[in-house]
Amino acid sequence: MAPRSKTSATPSSPTAGRGSGKRAVVIGAGVGGAAIAARLAHQGFQVSVYEKNTFSGGRCSLIEKDGFRFDQGPSMYLMPKIFEETFADLGEKLSDHLELKRCDPNYRVHFHDGDKMHLSSDLAEMRNELERLEPGSYDKFLAFLKESHAHYGFSIQSVLRRNFEKFTDMITWDNVSSLHKLHMQSSFYGRAAAYFQSDKLRKAFTFQSMYMGMSPFDAPGTYTLLPYTEFAEGIWYPKGGFHRVVDRLEYLAKQRGAEFHYGKPVAKINTTTGPVANAGSVPHATGVTLEDGTVVSADLVVVNADLVWTYNNLLPPSSYARRLTNKQQTSSSFTFYWGLKRKVPELDAHNLFLAEKYRDSFDSIFLKNTLPDECSFYIHAPSRMDPAAAPPGKEAIMVLVPTGCLPDDPSAMSAAEWANMQARAKKDVLRVLQARTGVDFAPLIETEIINTPQTWQAKFNLHQGSILGLAHSVPQVLWFRPSTRHADFKNVFFVGASTHPGTGVPVVLYGARLVAQQIARAVQGGKAGLYASQAGSNMVAILALLAVIVAVVTGVVCAQGGCATLSALLGA
Numbered sequence: 001m002a003p004r005s006k007t008s009a010t011p012s013s014p015t016a017g018r019g020s021g022k023r024a025v026v027i028g029a030g031v032g033g034a035a036i037a038a039r040l041a042h043q044g045f046q047v048s049v050y051e052k053n054t055f056s057g058g059r060c061s062l063i064e065k066d067g068f069r070f071d072q073g074p075s076m077y078l079m080p081k082i083f084e085e086t087f088a089d090l091g092e093k094l095s096d097h098l099e100l101k102r103c104d105p106n107y108r109v110h111f112h113d114g115d116k117m118h119l120s121s122d123l124a125e126m127r128n129e130l131e132r133l134e135p136g137s138y139d140k141f142l143a144f145l146k147e148s149h150a151h152y153g154f155s156i157q158s159v160l161r162r163n164f165e166k167f168t169d170m171i172t173w174d175n176v177s178s179l180h181k182l183h184m185q186s187s188f189y190g191r192a193a194a195y196f197q198s199d200k201l202r203k204a205f206t207f208q209s210m211y212m213g214m215s216p217f218d219a220p221g222t223y224t225l226l227p228y229t230e231f232a233e234g235i236w237y238p239k240g241g242f243h244r245v246v247d248r249l250e251y252l253a254k255q256r257g258a259e260f261h262y263g264k265p266v267a268k269i270n271t272t273t274g275p276v277a278n279a280g281s282v283p284h285a286t287g288v289t290l291e292d293g294t295v296v297s298a299d300l301v302v303v304n305a306d307l308v309w310t311y312n313n314l315l316p317p318s319s320y321a322r323r324l325t326n327k328q329q330t331s332s333s334f335t336f337y338w339g340l341k342r343k344v345p346e347l348d349a350h351n352l353f354l355a356e357k358y359r360d361s362f363d364s365i366f367l368k369n370t371l372p373d374e375c376s377f378y379i380h381a382p383s384r385m386d387p388a389a390a391p392p393g394k395e396a397i398m399v400l401v402p403t404g405c406l407p408d409d410p411s412a413m414s415a416a417e418w419a420n421m422q423a424r425a426k427k428d429v430l431r432v433l434q435a436r437t438g439v440d441f442a443p444l445i446e447t448e449i450i451n452t453p454q455t456w457q458a459k460f461n462l463h464q465g466s467i468l469g470l471a472h473s474v475p476q477v478l479w480f481r482p483s484t485r486h487a488d489f490k491n492v493f494f495v496g497a498s499t500h501p502g503t504g505v506p507v508v509l510y511g512a513r514l515v516a517q518q519i520a521r522a523v524q525g526g527k528a529g530l531y532a533s534q535a536g537s538n539m540v541a542i543l544a545l546l547a548v549i550v551a552v553v554t555g556v557v558c559a560q561g562g563c564a565t566l567s568a569l570l571g572a
């Protein structure tokens with residue numbers, strides 16, 4: 001694992017002026033790019049953002065066609081406090097920028113037998129629903145919430161608000177003493193099964209692992225924090241679409257002097273091993289070259305483009321870049337954006353249609369890397385929350401059908417096979433919709449746009465078309481997740497779904513905060529702080545850790561009169 005540099009565990013509030021006019025180039029205007037641009041501009045950097053597409057937001061953008069408006073990706077605004085903190089860090093009040101509406105109920109879950117369940121933040125309503133499906137389950141639900149509340153509290157405080165640049169950053173008293181409460185060794189599904197007997201309730205409290213792009217049978221039990229945040233903090237929707245978040249961040253970045261350049265793909269991060277004042281001759285980035293040949297120089301580069309793609313396409317070839325391609329990715333999807341000829345009251349704002357063979361449906365995606373025989377899918381109807389999303393009397397819906405990521409070898413499946421798979425996904429969705437809502441959607445579709453795994457890959461440079469980036473399995477989180485700072489080119493930083501802390505809009509927003517703090521600390525250290533290599537720091541940290549462990553063990557054993565045995569074991 002490549003060495004990383006010093007970190008601070010406590011987030012500091014951003015201070016204007018720290019950047020002292022240094023030039024920062026940001027690659028990509030996704031939510032991560034817009035958020036870091038706003039923060040760096042607020043800190044006094046000269047910020048230039050280069051985005052390959054002609055629109056902002058990346059996955060968090062809008063698609064508009066024939067009077068219909070669709071959220072390209074995110075539709076569930078969760079963890080509202082993180083959004084508030086982001087605006088507060090910029091000296092702004094979120095309510096001055098976003099008009100939020102709370103979804104009530106949170107969503108409707110449709111089971112294979114036609115039964116439906118409303119999941120709500122209203123406890124009285126939940127009690128009725130739970131007791132109907134499994135008598136006595138309301139008390140268990142409260143106990144499940146208590147456990148998942150603990151997961152949530154720990155994750156916010158000790159994971160999302162911290163960076164892990166050194167191995168030893170993970171080893172705090174809080175982390176060690178809380179480990180057993182986090183259920184990292186159990187699966188998400190296993191935790192729900194510990195509380196509920198009913199197959200339907202187990203499903204209703206576990207499909208949320210897909211927000212992290214993981215199967216509930218593989219995702220660690222800690223991620224039950226997701227159903228917790230839905231119940232405790234609610235699901236919200238910004239008027240005008242989710243993209244409004246990015247739009248306002250861009251506005252605040254521009255107010256602070258940042259420039260945004262659209263339709264300007266970056267072709268290369270320019271690097272050198274030339275001399276740097278006060279830091280000797282160290283590898284560093286000098287800026288970027290755009291696809292049109294323009295060279296843009298910078299004191300530092302922040303990459304918001306997909307991390308695995310960037311290491312393999314914008315940075316010099318390395319063994320680390322190749323290793324990244326073998327890491328576990330989340331899923332891809334066939335996503336259908338349908339403008340419907342009439343309102344469909346049979347749908348809520350958020351709807352889940354779960355497969356009868358629930359486990360098989362996840363295994364097909366994550367183990368076989370393909371489309372399940374029987375799909376579980378999600379439908380978002382933005383026009384149910386915000387009528388402006390569709391022409392009067394009509395409905396805009398987005399149908400997200402998760403599928404496996406693209407294979408490494410593009411020729412592994414022919415174009416005809418992909419077309420068949422897409423047709424099968426659509427047919428399955430229409431069949432299930434008719435069976436479970438009684439509505440034949442096929443003749444209602446007036447406008448259709450489809451994002452396939454290939455679309456996701458090409459439109460946003462997402463490695464293997466993975467819509468949520470690198471998976472959040474235990475070996476790919478905390479210090480084990482690709483660092484927010486390049487190991488060799490110390491003035492190259494990463495923000496977004498595949499670096500720490502991970503995927504999802506609020507999580508990426510916290511990532512931007514961590515990177516802004518990291519850059520501020522680096523700049524405070526002068527040229528040496530921004531460029532100097534900290535090679536060996538992890539090795540030193542690991543040796544120090546080993547020394548501590550040996551010292552502790554020695555102390556314990558000696559206290560028990562076992563020094564002679566220990567000395568013999570150590571060969572002393």
Ligand SMILES: Cc1cc2nc3c(=O)[nH]c(=O)nc-3n(C[C@H](O)[C@H](O)[C@H](O)COP(=O)(O)OP(=O)(O)OC[C@H]3O[C@@H](n4cnc5c(N)ncnc54)[C@H](O)[C@@H]3O)c2cc1C
Binds near residue numbers: 460504
């Ligand atoms: C279908 C779907 C549903 C989702 N649902 C939710 C949800 O309900 N709630 C939630 O919180 N999250 C959700 N997510 C996840 C969320 O959208 C992502 O985690 C988040 O938007 C990632 O933001 P990012 O800034 O890391 O990356 P991106 O959005 O990928 O931004 C990176 C930007 O870099 C640009 N770029 C790439 N290469 C270059 C280059 N060479 N030069 C210049 N620019 C480049 C891209 O065009 C893009 O604009 C969903 C995602 C998808 C796809």
